Amino acid sequence: MSVSSAPLRVAVGGFGAIGFALAKALDDGIDGLALAAVSARDKKKAADKMEGFRAPVPVVDLEALAELADIVVECAPSTVFRSIGEPALKAGRIFVPLSVGQLLVHDDLKDIAIAHGGRIVVPTGALIGLDAVRAAAEGNIESVTMVTRKPPRGLMGAPYLEQNNISLEGLNEAKLIFDGSARDGAKGFPANVNVAAALSLAGIGPDRTRLQIWADPAVTRNTHRIEVEADSARFAMSIENVPSEENPKTGKITALSAIACLRGLVAPMRVGT
Numbered sequence: 001m002s003v004s005s006a007p008l009r010v011a012v013g014g015f016g017a018i019g020f021a022l023a024k025a026l027d028d029g030i031d032g033l034a035l036a037a038v039s040a041r042d043k044k045k046a047a048d049k050m051e052g053f054r055a056p057v058p059v060v061d062l063e064a065l066a067e068l069a070d071i072v073v074e075c076a077p078s079t080v081f082r083s084i085g086e087p088a089l090k091a092g093r094i095f096v097p098l099s100v101g102q103l104l105v106h107d108d109l110k111d112i113a114i115a116h117g118g119r120i121v122v123p124t125g126a127l128i129g130l131d132a133v134r135a136a137a138e139g140n141i142e143s144v145t146m147v148t149r150k151p152p153r154g155l156m157g158a159p160y161l162e163q164n165n166i167s168l169e170g171l172n173e174a175k176l177i178f179d180g181s182a183r184d185g186a187k188g189f190p191a192n193v194n195v196a197a198a199l200s201l202a203g204i205g206p207d208r209t210r211l212q213i214w215a216d217p218a219v220t221r222n223t224h225r226i227e228v229e230a231d232s233a234r235f236a237m238s239i240e241n242v243p244s245e246e247n248p249k250t251g252k253i254t255a256l257s258a259i260a261c262l263r264g265l266v267a268p269m270r271v272g273t
């Protein structure tokens, strides 16, 4: 869009740790973007949370977001992912998912985007280095490995732990709880390793991207380290995320990444791959 055209309208599906921070930033003002609507499980609570906003917006059902916006951001529990993404793409919108692991489950959404002129734009989220991974993927990548370490309380409730009878109660040393593909990791830990799904989509896919998850009582931050071996470069990067106050499973940087991603959709200059 040109700098002088009307701002793109943004709808935010989910009004928790990520959604509220994103909506607040939009309400505070980002050139070229305007908050248009939000969605939350509890509409009254969401309306109350918007009391300090300069311009509160309607709180609507998930399915209605697409009618009200050019860009629909998904930052809700993974269970309602499709209710946000499918209408958005069928309406030809830009769909920005944060529950990225669900893209591996609902892999037909890409075809829906193609059929209706929509786009799926995945923010880097709580990770680092997807610019380099995408660049390397234009050549040949031999291997991508990610190692995640989280405080045990940030992993509790994950379906994989329940299915495999793994208890994290009273853990006093680091425990390897998952070692496998990004695809299986994203399925088993839908609220924990969306970053692994994003990494796999940027690089060599969910079956070849290797993931280890450690429950580590010694860490206070959600830590992700990635290692890439490619014919263009070898690189390793790590990030230590401060958990957000509202949802300790979610690193604070995630909402900021979504804000930077949206800014990149409209800014006259964009830096990075």
Ligand SMILES: NC(=O)C1=CN([C@@H]2O[C@H](COP(=O)(O)OP(=O)(O)OC[C@H]3O[C@@H](n4cnc5c(N)ncnc54)[C@H](O)[C@@H]3O)[C@@H](O)[C@H]2O)C=CC1
Pocket (backbone or CB within 6 Å): 013, 014, 015, 016, 017, 018, 019, 039, 040, 041, 042, 062, 074, 075, 076, 077, 078, 080, 097, 098, 099, 100, 124, 125, 126, 127, 190, 191, 192, 194, 195, 198, 246, 247, 249, 250, 251, 254
């Ligand atoms: N891509 C990435 O790097 C990261 C992704 N995530 C993922 O992003 C998603 C959002 O994370 P958070 O903001 O921390 O979650 P949160 O739990 O803080 O917020 C979720 C929001 O969704 C709302 N919600 C629940 N059911 C709803 C429904 N039926 N209709 C409308 N709204 C509904 C809740 O009211 C809540 O406001 C999660 O799936 C999380 O796993 C989290 C961290 C990093």
Ligand SMILES: O=C([O-])CC(=O)C(=O)O
Pocket (backbone or CB within 6 Å): 126, 190, 191, 192, 193, 194, 195, 196, 222, 223, 241, 249, 250, 251, 252, 254
């Ligand atoms: O915030 C983080 O460190 C990563 C996370 O929860 C996710 O990828 O779902």
